[in-house]
Amino acid sequence: MRVLLLGGTAEARALAAELTPDVEVISSLAGRVPNPALPVGEVRVGGFGGVDGLRQWLREQRVTAVVDATHPFAARITANAARACREERLPHVVLARPAWPPGEAIQVGSDVEAAEVVARSGLRRVFLTTGRSGSAAFADVDAWFLIRAVTPPDDVELPPRHQLLLSRGPYHYDDERRLLSDNGIDALVTKNSGGDMTRDKVDAAADLGIPVIMVQRPPLPPDVRVVATVDDAAAWVRAL
Template identity: 50%
Template structure:
């Protein structure tokens, strides 16, 4: 029986785990970081919490006789992706990175692409006065010094200090609908959107609403996958590489 470890927490990770759990020749384990109090659990075995860096992950791969490692974490989870690449190399374990495609601008979009949250924060006062932040609770400290802009931050869990002084927090979990996003923009009088380039359909409606309203969007570019790691863009492609599709 092939043991496949999925570093998950994403929609694609759960979809892949469900497909693999249905295969009688596969033992699938999903690893979740544990940053969300009530995560959506995937099919198959689940472990929660870190491994202790690349060395700890490598030890786990050996102990559990993992056949293939799949990095299906968020596109911005750089540390775990780097640890996965190092652990796979150290143990000679095949590694796939499952990454949903980046968003692509269409006519009507007013995107301002930046390389970091700090760069996004610096740009805000020039573009709007009421910004919807959908960059996650862990990066809010980068916006703590923004002035002249009311920030509406959306996250699954309550954010921790340091926080911007002029801040409204929305505790919500996707996927989000077009009508729901329209209501958020209207209720909070949003004139600027800030997002990471996470890709995927679950959180894309906010981009459509910004386009409808002619609003600027500050989009943080995603980091590249670690050098030498094979990247697949959907579950079907991942299953094909595993010889199961």
């Protein structure tokens, strides 16, 4: 049995460790983050060349099942994997960590909508944590941004007034609260990534009375099987 594990998340690394050595796992990383944390076992880095390229790769590698444990906002590879597995008649499951309860957050459908909310609200100092590609939507917004990202947003137009904070989670509540307070932040813009690694910024903002603008997740492809935990994904693989 050979499983393609579409990864890049903590859940994917945990699943690879859980299944190895009983199952032959090939973990696939997109390759956008330098020096990523690597899972145990075989690892490939880079894209597949769309649905057709993925289908060919699955056949050549004699893959018998696919687990999609990518980031909740990795919509393209999730859609491509669902279609490729359907066309190849391969067992396929999505490991999707539960979303955060929105609470009193302002929910929006995209980075562009989040930027419109910031502009309309007259917010002046914004903590922006939507990733390097999401920063471009705020390029024309008249506010100061503290932009946190793992790597610099190369080839992306940034707001004229900003400060880059390059770091990689997990983050902790006391540090997040101090960061918000020390920088006079009056709004947090984040994606609803779910999980524990970056949740504390949302809790700290709520406790400080700072508005949270939360980008909702893209919908999953129709008719895909979804599990919420690493244990559930491992059980699904073993049941095959």
